Amino acid sequence: MDVTREDVLRCARLADLRLEEAEIEPMRRAMEELLTHAQSLDALDLAGVEPTTHALPMTLPRREDAVVASFTQAQALANAPDAAEGLFRVPKAL
Amino acid sequence: MAAGTVLEWREGLDQGDLSAVSLVQAAFDRMDRLEPTLNALVWRDREGALGAAREADRRLHAGERSPMLGVPFILKDNFNWAGTPMGCGSKILQGYQSPYDATVVARLLRAGAVPLAKANMDEFAMGSSGEYSAFGPTRNPWDGSRVPGGSSSGSIVSVAASYAPFALGSDTGGSVRLPAGFCNVTALRPTYGVLSRHGLTAMASSLDQPGPVARSAADLAKGFAVLAGRDPLDSTSVDIPGAERLEDLRPADLAGLRIGLPKEYFGEGIEAPVREAVAAALKVFESQGAILEEVSLPHTAWALDTYYLLCTSEVGSNLSRFDGVRYGARVPDGGFHAMLAATRDAGLGAEVKRRILLGTFCLSKGYYEAFYLKALKARTLIAADFAKAFAKVDVLATPTSPALPFRFGEKSADPIAMYLADAYSVAAPLAALPCMSIPAGFAPSPDTPSKRLPVGLQLIGPALSDVRLLELAHAFQCCTDHHAQSPDLST
Numbered sequence: 001m002d003v004t005r006e007d008v009l010r011c012a013r014l015a016d017l018r019l020e021e022a023e024i025e026p027m028r029r030a031m032e033e034l035l036t037h038a039q040s041l042d043a044l045d046l047a048g049v050e051p052t053t054h055a056l057p058m059t060l061p062r063r064e065d066a067v068v069a070s071f072t073q074a075q076a077l078a079n080a081p082d083a084a085e086g087l088f089r090v091p092k093a094l
Numbered sequence: 095m096a097a098g099t100v101l102e103w104r105e106g107l108d109q110g111d112l113s114a115v116s117l118v119q120a121a122f123d124r125m126d127r128l129e130p131t132l133n134a135l136v137w138r139d140r141e142g143a144l145g146a147a148r149e150a151d152r153r154l155h156a157g158e159r160s161p162m163l164g165v166p167f168i169l170k171d172n173f174n175w176a177g178t179p180m181g182c183g184s185k186i187l188q189g190y191q192s193p194y195d196a197t198v199v200a201r202l203l204r205a206g207a208v209p210l211a212k213a214n215m216d217e218f219a220m221g222s223s224g225e226y227s228a229f230g231p232t233r234n235p236w237d238g239s240r241v242p243g244g245s246s247s248g249s250i251v252s253v254a255a256s257y258a259p260f261a262l263g264s265d266t267g268g269s270v271r272l273p274a275g276f277c278n279v280t281a282l283r284p285t286y287g288v289l290s291r292h293g294l295t296a297m298a299s300s301l302d303q304p305g306p307v308a309r310s311a312a313d314l315a316k317g318f319a320v321l322a323g324r325d326p327l328d329s330t331s332v333d334i335p336g337a338e339r340l341e342d343l344r345p346a347d348l349a350g351l352r353i354g355l356p357k358e359y360f361g362e363g364i365e366a367p368v369r370e371a372v373a374a375a376l377k378v379f380e381s382q383g384a385i386l387e388e389v390s391l392p393h394t395a396w397a398l399d400t401y402y403l404l405c406t407s408e409v410g411s412n413l414s415r416f417d418g419v420r421y422g423a424r425v426p427d428g429g430f431h432a433m434l435a436a437t438r439d440a441g442l443g444a445e446v447k448r449r450i451l452l453g454t455f456c457l458s459k460g461y462y463e464a465f466y467l468k469a470l471k472a473r474t475l476i477a478a479d480f481a482k483a484f485a486k487v488d489v490l491a492t493p494t495s496p497a498l499p500f501r502f503g504e505k506s507a508d509p510i511a512m513y514l515a516d517a518y519s520v521a522a523p524l525a526a527l528p529c530m531s532i533p534a535g536f537a538p539s540p541d542t543p544s545k546r547l548p549v550g551l552q553l554i555g556p557a558l559s560d561v562r563l564l565e566l567a568h569a570f571q572c573c574t575d576h577h578a579q580s581p582d583l584s585t
Contacts, residue, residue: 003455011454015410016417017447018435030448030509031455037510038399041468044475051470053300055477055526056286056557060329075193079421088419093430 001039003032097256097580100165100313107154107164114147114154114164114208121166121210125257128583134232134242134251136171137179138211146208153206161316161341163206168252168261171212172219172295173304175199182295183217183227183245186416186441188423196293197325198262198304205320210258213248217443218413219269219297221245222515225506226445234277235581237545240499243273243515246281246305253279253307255583260317261307266298267401268519270305271531275494275550278533280314280567280577281307285558286526287332290325298408301401301523310577311532311567315343318564336561345569346562349383354487358394359518364496367537371549372493375534378573379491387487391479394521396472401520402513403456403469410453413446448509477525484556489566492518494531494550498540522554529554532567533576548576 008028012019019027073086082089098106098117106112122140129135143166150164169175172182174192181187195203203209216226224232224247232247234240235255242251246263250273253261263270265283274281282305289304296302306321308314319340325331353376360369380386418424418437427436442450456465483490495518505511522529534551538544551570555563571577 007455008451011451011458014458015414015450015454016431016434016438017442017450018439019447020439023444023447027448027451031452033510034402034452034513035455035465038403038465038469040399041396041403041465041472044393044396044468044472046468046471046475049471049474051467052473052477053470054330055473055524056332058287058330058332063326071193076420078193079190081418081422081424090419091426091428091430091433 001032001036003028003035098259099309100259100316103165103259104161104316108159114150115144117164117166118143118147118208118210121257125211128255131238132233132235132251132255133230134214134248134255134257135211136181136214136229136248139178143208143210150206150208158206160205161319162202162260164208165260166208166210166258167202167317168211168213168249168258169199169209170215170246170249170263172215172264173199173262174293175209175212178212180212180295181229183215183229184441184443184446185228186422186438190421194293197290197327198321199293201320202317207260207317211252213246213252213261215248216245217446218295219245219264219266220409220445220449222268222272222512223500223505224273225502226443228443231502234499235583236277236547237499237539237542239541240501240547241276243276243499245269246307247273249307250274250277250279250281253309254581256580259308259313263305263307264294265303265305265523266301267405267523268516270307271494271519271529271550271552272516274307274531276499276548278548278576278579279307279309280311280530280532281305282314282318282530282560282564283523283528284322284560285332285334285528286523287330288322288334288528288560290328290331292325292327296412298405299412300408301405310571311564312343312571315340315564332558334560335558339561340564343564343568345572346565348379348566348569351379351384351489351566352487353379353384353386354389354483354490355386356391356394356483356490356492357388358391359492363517364493365498367498368493368496368549371535371537372551375551375570376491378570382569382573389483389487389490391483391521393472393475393479397476397521397524398513398517400469400472400476401516401524403465404473406449406453407456407466408453409449410457413450416441473524476521480525480527489563490554492552492554494518494552498537498547498549518552527554527557528560528563530563530567532570533579535576
């Protein structure tokens with residue numbers, strides 16, 4: 001399994017990660033080794049096998065659709081690095 | 095007093111021979127003495143703990159009796175505890191103060207248990223050794239040159255070093271069991287959903303479970319009694335049968351118990367001292383009338399790859415919330431996306447970045463079917479292996495880890511070597527099964543034969559058999575004293 005420098009940079013962009021130049025090659029190598037290792041799954045016959053996302057059989061419980069106490073605006077904003085007028089403030093996106 | 099158990103302390107508190115305040119004072123004296131060496135904690139508050147202890151003493155004087163009233167405990171630093179900092183072993187949450195209690199924390203506090211401290215951990219619970227914390231590594235109290243195991247390194251070491259007789263860790267692929275085996279304590283990873291995840295910082299949501307830690311199964315059951323059960327705030331949470339047996343745990347009758355030994359876990363990869371200690375522990379079960387039987391879990395060889403594909407994929411998604419917008423330390427750098435990237439670059443360590451990148455790759459266009467979907471299907475086969483085994487036997491027993499605690503730096507530069515440390519602990523979580531590590535015995539340290547290193551025995555049960563599993567462990571601990579052994583921390 002080949003992982004290229006461009007693959008690493010593409011994933012970093014998608015994940016909003018910045019990599020220092022010195023980090024890129026070790027990351028590329030680690031990803032390549034781990035994904036090559038993971039190709040062991042190709043040896044399994046998975047035809048007709050259902051995927052499992054939740055291993056315990058259960059139905060999703062429902063709750064009453066009622067208004068209950070939750071975080072106040074002040075609590076939600078208490079950890080904000082920057083907030084103004086009751087909102088999280090961030091740098092310009094566009 | 096320092097090395098007391100939950101059972102002893104509960105009795106002393108009820109009879110008025112002990113006070114919660116005196117237990118807290120002794121615990122802080124011990125932490126002050128040992129923390130410069132062990133580094134198991136990231137935050138502690140003596141005054142706050144004394145306040146909680148005084149309230150517990152007031153309730154005791156008023157005649158209240160309950161399984162954890164007045165008992166000190168320690169929390170892994172990925173649980174929210176209102177009004178205190180939470181760092182998850184990462185720099186990115188610098189300055190974060192929890193605005194609410196995790197359900198498991200709220201239940202312990204309501205029961206009158208006394209919180210002492212937040213415990214060190216591998217960053218965002220990603221690690222098998224305790225070396226990947228931004229706040230420095232935790233040391234194994236049995237041999238300071240060796241790792242305690244991770245990621246719940248601090249919670250486990252806190253119990254092993256007798257800071258507190260009870261702690262909460264979390265287990266995604268082995269994070270309470272692996273360190274419990276390395277440090278000679280008892281830890282349970284419950285059936286997925288038995289403990290609420292509300293307020294536990296998510297790593298891999300389909301696998302994460304809070305994991306209680308104590309010296310013995312009987313102690314652990316006291317805490318588990320107040321923790322277990324459905325929580326309306328976690329839609330995957332479930333009630334547990336037999337919960338009423340936890341508060342006063344009785345040993346199971348081992349006569350006729352069928353213990354399955356999966357042959358894939360007893361192959362060539364096990365270090366000899368681990369094999370010997372586990373064999374001796376199994377003999378104890380046999381001497382009490384249990385029947386040992388070889389079974390096969392044929393897809394074991396694929397469990398590790400399946401686990402790491404699913405785990406990293408979920409990590410890639412879950413960790414996107416740490417971006418300097420709503421909490422944590424923001425690093426401004428021009429526009430919005432530059433700020434996110436600068437914040438994450440400054441705040442996240444190499445292992446976390448590696449897993450985010452891998453997960454992002456596995457979920458990206460063209461690779462989803464090749465990796466993530468394949469892993470979900472392999473998970474089905476792995477769960478089916480267990481179901482087949484449990485048609486023949488009552489419980490499975492394996493070593494917790496094929497190896498003794500390793501030296502610092504031995505695996506930290508090689509991601510695959512580090513992931514292989516989890517080889518025996520990742521399969522049961524994929525199948526949502528309850529499993530625990532209990533002290534099985536000791537082996538001489540390879541470099542310093544005068545030092546002993548612990549070996550863990552892993553028990554895996556069918557879904558929702560958590561109480562039964564604790565009763566089996568308790569029966570074993572009634573005939574052995576490995577769990578009562580403490581490391582020598584006198585100097």
